[in-house]
Amino acid sequence: MSYEITASRKRPQNFHQMAGQEFVVATLENAITTERIAHAYLFSGPRGVGKTSSARILAKSLNCELGPTTEPCGKCNNCKEITNGSSMDVIEIDGASNTSVNDVREIKDEVLFAPSSSRYKIYIIDEVHMLSNSAFNALLKTIEEPPPYIIFIFATTEIHKVPATIRSRCQQFNFRLIDADTVKQRLIEACNEMNLRYEDDALFWIAKEGTGSMRDSYTLFDQVVAFSDDHITLEKIREKLGLVGLDQMNQLCEYILEGNVSSVLNYVEDILIKGVSVEQFIIDLTEYYRSILFLQSGIDRESLLGFSVDRFNGKVIEGYNRTQLEKAIEDLLKLYRDIRYSLNQRYELELTLTKFCSLTNFFTSRELYDKIKELQDNNQSHPVSQVDQKKK
Ligand SMILES: [Zn+2]
Incomplete structure (x- = not known):
């Protein structure tokens, strides 16, 4: 059409x-x-x-x-x-x-x-x-x-x-960049004029990808309309443009949180086999952890997250502290820079994800220092602990 x-x-x-x-x-x-x-x-x-x-x-x-x-x-x-x-x-x-x-x-x-x-x-x-x-x-x-x-x-x-x-x-x-909500509103108007049905999330995704440029957003919108058959959905966009969906990210990151290495690797295979590139995978995963970090910091603006808050996996939000999420994002950004020189991009991705399986054990040296200090202080205020007494 x-x-x-x-x-x-x-x-x-x-x-x-x-x-x-x-x-x-x-x-x-x-x-x-x-x-x-x-x-x-x-x-x-x-x-x-x-x-x-x-x-x-x-x-x-x-x-x-x-x-x-x-x-x-x-x-x-x-x-x-x-x-x-x-x-x-x-x-x-x-x-x-x-x-x-x-x-x-x-x-x-x-x-x-x-x-x-x-x-x-x-x-x-x-x-x-x-x-x-x-x-x-x-x-x-x-x-x-x-x-x-x-x-x-x-x-x-x-x-x-x-x-x-x-x-x-x-x-x-x-002239300023145009915020995603405003862009989305324009896309809704375009859909109405063209008699197209649409999912809110799908238009929001387009608006976000347009990164504040109305022209780029419209260009992407046209591209999406071309394969959407009168109904624009996030699922179709994901499939045609080779993206990892939010539901898939929620599942993957839950496996990672549980430290379930075999499920993680199997799931990555399922996603990649559908034609998602390693590069795109990393982009989508980085965005996901970024959103989780925002949510954890109490930011719930849809225009920053790309989705409404309730679409994110609550277990993942509660499973990490800020340091661990920062570490994940840092590692992913580095991974994205590194893969272009890699022997095998997929190996790099898998390695990073298996390492992420123990992310909940990650502490900064400052946090470790504070922990040790706390133990030390406790020790000093109770010089003869129960353990010491037993030893005697
Ligand atoms: Zn005139």
Whole structure:
């Protein structure tokens, strides 16, 4: 089954549809309403969180035939042309592929001409940090004394590479990573629009994998939709993408806690035979112990755990202390770094897991010291213990 419009191609068309950038949106809307429009904006932040989308929405807000307005109509010629990328007055430039001074010189000449059919002539320069120093210098002259109808919107994932002279002349906005709950909400909306059934956990997993990027989350979502047959479930995702499920982790870690080496090794075989890679296994196991550590520290935010609290195995949570969980996570992170040089990745995994079977015996030297000290102190306060008396 194929869908005509996939979620990843669906960019926000107005400020209402922007996910998770409330501060940026509020400030921009306020600027539009009060007609305090800057001549240069600098949008910085991680990839896929809405910088370019915001730049286009701002362009539409300013150039909409019914505007300037915080709610561009989306129907007038100007709005449509900006959406299609065909507007003569909104020029998008990819800094990554236009790094020469000549391209910027061209801009310098072009800005002398007024916009052809809109209020403003807007330059959106993406990945602006990629411009060369001389290109920046050429640009600087234009930003310093821009004609009143010119607006620059720069976007960058690496703000520290943008020269201070440029930064100081721009109104700056920092875009944040989008939290998993917000992303999940957007995915639910996409499911509803596409008439798809879904499991909450499945969408949450996608949101978490997107690590705060709406774009990456949508891309993964599309991939999942493609094999989900109208119903998105965690089980299907696990199977198709070769992941270890939470229920499997709960079982495996219970065997580990019990010190049941043979069950652990058999269970690992069962999981790997289904096509899970050793690498993925380690990632999933690390995440599991991390969640257990969080739970033990009293953190139960679903957005950090990826699942609701009651989905985790209570025995595992209660079976370890913090030191032991830290040790497990440390060992797994090291294992992940080491396996690339390994003779056999699977042996390494098995070895680590059999060692984990005695994890409950692990104490730090500090804890051992404290224990000995405690025994010593006890001894001193009761110099003649029962044992000593028996000896006599
Ligand atoms: Zn319009």
